[in-house]
Amino acid sequence: DTAVSQTPKYLVTQMGNDKSIKCEQNLGHDTMYWYKQDSKKFLKIMFSYNNKELIINETVPNRFSPKSPDKAHLNLHINSLELGDSAVYFCASSVRGGGYTFGSGTRLTVV
Amino acid sequence: GEDVEQSLFLSVREGDSSVINCTYTDSSSTYLYWYKQEPGAGLQLLTYIFSNMDMKQDQRLTVLLNKKDKHLSLRIADTQTGDSAIYFCAESSNDYKLSFGAGTTVTVRA
Numbered sequence: 001d002t003a004v005s006q007t008p009k010y011l012v013t014q015m016g017n018d019k020s021i022k023c024e025q026n027l028g029h030d031t032m033y034w035y036k037q038d039s040k041k042f043l044k045i046m047f048s049y050n051n052k053e054l055i056i057n058e059t060v061p062n063r064f065s066p067k068s069p070d071k072a073h074l075n076l077h078i079n080s081l082e083l084g085d086s087a088v089y090f091c092a093s094s095v096r097g098g099g100y101t102f103g104s105g106t107r108l109t110v111v
Numbered sequence: 112g113e114d115v116e117q118s119l120f121l122s123v124r125e126g127d128s129s130v131i132n133c134t135y136t137d138s139s140s141t142y143l144y145w146y147k148q149e150p151g152a153g154l155q156l157l158t159y160i161f162s163n164m165d166m167k168q169d170q171r172l173t174v175l176l177n178k179k180d181k182h183l184s185l186r187i188a189d190t191q192t193g194d195s196a197i198y199f200c201a202e203s204s205n206d207y208k209l210s211f212g213a214g215t216t217v218t219v220r221a
Contacts, residue, residue, distance in 0.1 A: 045210075102156075
């Protein structure tokens with residue numbers, strides 16, 4: 001009964017690999033997001049999707065490709081991983097006029 | 112974030128009140144939020160306030176909003192050790208983006 005669930009929780013991978021993080025929400029929200037939290041704990045939006053349509057792409061390298069097969073899912077695929085991609089990635093969802101609900105995060109470590 | 116600013120650290124004695132301050136620049140902000148992040152955990156929504164309100168109280172939490180000065184504060188009454196965490200202020204001026212401050216690390220000492 002987790003509201004926003006993302007998998008995996010931890011991901012350790014080598015430079016140059018391709019990886020995906022999955023996110024699902026069961027709240028019936030129509031907007032989903034990916035946020036990146038860096039080592040200084042700073043949170044910055046990467047993408048937002050509304051009803052499966054990309055609304056915001058905040059100058060994220062095109063190695064990052066979000067995919068929303070339906071309103072309840074927003075996955076993040078990352079190609080050719082770099083050391084600087086190491087961070088915690090948070091998925092979130094919201095409904096208009098309401099609070100944002102965040103997943104528990106995926107800690108990505110690129111070695 | 113450059114649009115939302117908050118002090119980085121706050122140390123408070125157990126049982127005292129904590130006040131965390133935040134300023135923002137976007138005058139079209141419609142909602143303002145406070146999130147809590149404990150070590151190694153995700154973001155927990157504590158409370159949020161609509162921009163046409165100036166105060167909201169929820170148990171030990173009191174949010175004050177001064178829209179003219181674009182200043183938001185979170186007061187935690189009777190601070191406990193479990194309140195030690197990073198507190199993020201965030202604002203939303205549209206439906207598709209939440210802008211965060213850098214977070215205030217609150218340390219509760221015995």
